[in-house]
């Protein structure tokens with residue numbers, strides 16, 4: 647009977663350990679924006695703390711399992727009576743004293759890391775203004791006329807300051823590989839910073855439930871070498887390219903004659919709406935609708951005709967664009983880079 651029960655227990659233990667391993671492995675899936683694959687100084691701190699907690703947990707788990715095994719295997723023989731030599735001392739030292747020391751030490755390390763995450767280790771090289779909308783991110787660089795959306799370009803190797811505002815509800819700015827979360831709170835300006843240590847593209851995500859399309863409120867942080875970043879910023883500051891084919895010219899006309907101009911800006915044209923994303927560089931962006939669909943001609947046509955089928959509830963109503971004009975409109979928007 648007791649052997650049967652021990653077998654059960656052993657099986658349960660194996661299951662527990664197995665599911666722990668599966669969880670761990672899924673956190674390391676290739677290409678996922680994992681906190682355990684940091685690319686910036688902020689996230690690296692979080693990773694260090696994570697591993698500290700992990701190894702402490704492993705040690706505590708191993709200790710408890712060892713005690714359990716000892717109790718089950720050695721102290722539970724039917725012919726033996728358990729001899730409680732000094733149970734109070736054991737409980738005080740191992741059950742209260744040791745955890746107290748460990749937790750106070752962890753608390754101290756946590757405070758140190760929290761302070762270090764408060765500001766970058768040297769003065770930021772640039773400031774970026776990010777505004778949360780339901781459900782997209784507006785991105786501006788002070789002193790630069792243009793704006794982009796759902797895409798934040800930064801120089802690699804230099805810390806940048808990010809100022810966060812929201813025009814509606816709570817959102818949260820999270821780039822797992824670069825920096826932990828910062829909540830966007832109505833009426834307040836919050837600050838965080840990014841310091842990428844290697845060039846690349848890092849996915850960010852709104853991390854505070856903000857309504858129906860919260861999941862489609864993603865963004866991309868692109869870390870460039872300095873010269874490339876400066877060139878990109880130069881393009882953002884310049885007016886949008888002028889059409890250089892008949893199709894693009896007709897497309898621009900269609901754009902300016904439709905309701906698009908009430909909500910969208912294309913710099914250098916009469917379109918200066920601010921309800922939706924600035925479209926002056928839409929042709930070069932990674933996605934449509936903050937990660938909802940890839941940015942290509944087909945998806946763009948579908949988005950314009952009825953973005954509600956792609957991202958239900960978003961603030962862009964279906965657009966009654968003449969089917970004959972749609973290909974030109976697509977060609978025009980694709981040319982805006």
Ligand SMILES: [Cu+2]
Nearest residue numbers: 852854856860
């Ligand atoms: Cu959200």
